[in-house]
Amino acid sequence: MEVVSPLPPGPSAAPAVQTLRWVLRPIAFLEAARREFGDAFSVRFTGFESPMVMLSHPDAVRALYTGRDHGLPPGRTFALRPLLGERSVLLLEGREHLDRRRLMLPAFHGERLRAYEALVREATEREIATWPVGRPFAVHPGMQAITLEVILSAVFGVTDPARRERLRGLLIGLLDGTGRPGLQLGVLLARRFGREGPLARIAALREGVDAVLAEEIAERRADRQVERREDILSQLVAARFEDGGAMDDGELRDQLITLLVAGHETTATALAWTFDLLVRHPAVLRRLLDELGAGDERYARAVVSEALRLRPVVPLAGRRLGSELRAGDLVLPAGTDVTPAIWLTNTRAESYPEPYAFRPERFLEQAPGTYAWIPFGGGSRRCLGAAFAELEMRVVLATVLERLTVEAAGPRPEHAARRNVTLAPQHGTRLVVRARPGTGARAAGAAQPAACAHT
Ligand code: HEM
Numbered sequence: 001m002e003v004v005s006p007l008p009p010g011p012s013a014a015p016a017v018q019t020l021r022w023v024l025r026p027i028a029f030l031e032a033a034r035r036e037f038g039d040a041f042s043v044r045f046t047g048f049e050s051p052m053v054m055l056s057h058p059d060a061v062r063a064l065y066t067g068r069d070h071g072l073p074p075g076r077t078f079a080l081r082p083l084l085g086e087r088s089v090l091l092l093e094g095r096e097h098l099d100r101r102r103l104m105l106p107a108f109h110g111e112r113l114r115a116y117e118a119l120v121r122e123a124t125e126r127e128i129a130t131w132p133v134g135r136p137f138a139v140h141p142g143m144q145a146i147t148l149e150v151i152l153s154a155v156f157g158v159t160d161p162a163r164r165e166r167l168r169g170l171l172i173g174l175l176d177g178t179g180r181p182g183l184q185l186g187v188l189l190a191r192r193f194g195r196e197g198p199l200a201r202i203a204a205l206r207e208g209v210d211a212v213l214a215e216e217i218a219e220r221r222a223d224r225q226v227e228r229r230e231d232i233l234s235q236l237v238a239a240r241f242e243d244g245g246a247m248d249d250g251e252l253r254d255q256l257i258t259l260l261v262a263g264h265e266t267t268a269t270a271l272a273w274t275f276d277l278l279v280r281h282p283a284v285l286r287r288l289l290d291e292l293g294a295g296d297e298r299y300a301r302a303v304v305s306e307a308l309r310l311r312p313v314v315p316l317a318g319r320r321l322g323s324e325l326r327a328g329d330l331v332l333p334a335g336t337d338v339t340p341a342i343w344l345t346n347t348r349a350e351s352y353p354e355p356y357a358f359r360p361e362r363f364l365e366q367a368p369g370t371y372a373w374i375p376f377g378g379g380s381r382r383c384l385g386a387a388f389a390e391l392e393m394r395v396v397l398a399t400v401l402e403r404l405t406v407e408a409a410g411p412r413p414e415h416a417a418r419r420n421v422t423l424a425p426q427h428g429t430r431l432v433v434r435a436r437p438g439t440g441a442r443a444a445g446a447a448q449p450a451a452c453a454h455t
Contacts, residue, residue: 053336
């Protein structure tokens with residue numbers, strides 16, 4: 001008789017209580033489970049038949065992410081399909097998934113991305129010109145505005161001003177609908193009680209966006225020189241699968257929305273967290289400024305890595321096991337839903353001395369193991385836009401800090417609050433900015449004499 005190993009123990013509270021704690025206080029939930037159960041534990045969420053095993057030891061993460069036959073857990077697919085579409089690279093599995101990754105990867109290659117630096121800088125300059133000077137404001141919405149502009153230009157490549165305006169409005173509606181804190185709970189409850197829930201409204205919003213994207217795609221198809229264009233849509237239109245086929249219009253729309261949803265809120269949130277950390281660590285901020293001033297971007301890279309370690313914006317990136325997983329004493333049978341708890345992996349004392357300290361230097365001293373730093377997930381599903389996001393974060397930070405001084409608006413660091421699939425700073429990272437002396441930079445309030453700080 002086959003002996004099936006039991007899943008690791010976990011919190012004993014009812015699924016509804018575990019779900020509430022996870023939705024409302026995710027970090028406290030994870031830390032409490034780590035204290036009680038160690039590196040691996042099973043949790044039960046409302047709306048799911050089977051438990052989810054959360055693990056954090058890098059060896060177990062490696063075993064999970066290098067396994068070739070694992071699929072996706074149901075949570076990713078049911079919550080995202082109405083928004084992203086049937087053929088989203090984030091949702092397909094097996095051969096279909098790998099074919100899409102192969103086709104899409106060249107567009108995200110480091111060298112290609114350099115072309116987007118100027119776009120990011122310009123979008124940042126336009127945004128910071130609207131910021132109030134000397135008065136507290138939340139920087140997260142500003143970061144969202146920048147990352148949306150960058151996606152409209154670098155990914156969608158929309159240049160026609162009227163269409164860009166129309167698309168921006170529709171996308172803001174769509175993103176707003178998906179970013180609400182209560183959405184995840186609403187989806188889980190609707191699933192539990194067999195209702196359509198908030199996803200039906202999101203599917204309707206998506207139809208409006210699709211209509212505008214269809215116009216853009218038609219123009220791109222008609223352009224004989226499409227491969228010369230630098231935006232990612234053009235590269236996807238020109239790219240071919242191994243069998244010579246191309247993505248059809250419906251699929252292109254799915255991948256564009258996927259790149260928007262995967263890349264917009266995540267990068268904006270990571271930036272908001274990075275500012276929250278920087279303004280509370282003046283020595284780090286000073287060194288960052290010095291090194292940027294000297295034209296050396298190594299420390300900026302380390303700042304971004306350390307911010308993503310200590311404030312991972314995506315908490316889970318799981319798989320459904322296609323075969324048994326073994327790592328040390330841990331044995332999990334095929335069919336189990338498993339996810340690294342990214343926060344717990346990124347803050348293991350065995351991997352990082354003083355794991356809760358913000359110390360970018362650690363990334364200059366020694367690079368962490370591949371599976372000890374996993375803000376972008378891993379293996380054959382690792383974030384396609386990781387290099388894009390890191391470049392964008394470095395350019396936004398450099399552009400803001402070159403022109404403005406930044407201070408925290410209050411004494412307390414931000415708590416993590418859930419915004420759909422991301423963990424975001426609860427109050428949006430409230431800052432006070434002033435023009436940096438000697439730059440002549442302008443933000444919106446710079447014309448007001450009382451607030452004017454630049455020379
Ligand atoms: C700081 C910003 C970002 C973070 C923290 C982040 C994080 C993640 C994570 C955790 C995953 C799941 C990986 C897994 O399951 O192993 C993922 C997947 C993905 N991300 Fe990102 N992401 C970011 C920015 C971006 C950007 C800018 C883009 C594109 C413009 C992007 C596109 C994607 C895509 C297409 C996938 C699906 C990959 C697949 O399933 O093969 N992401 N991301």
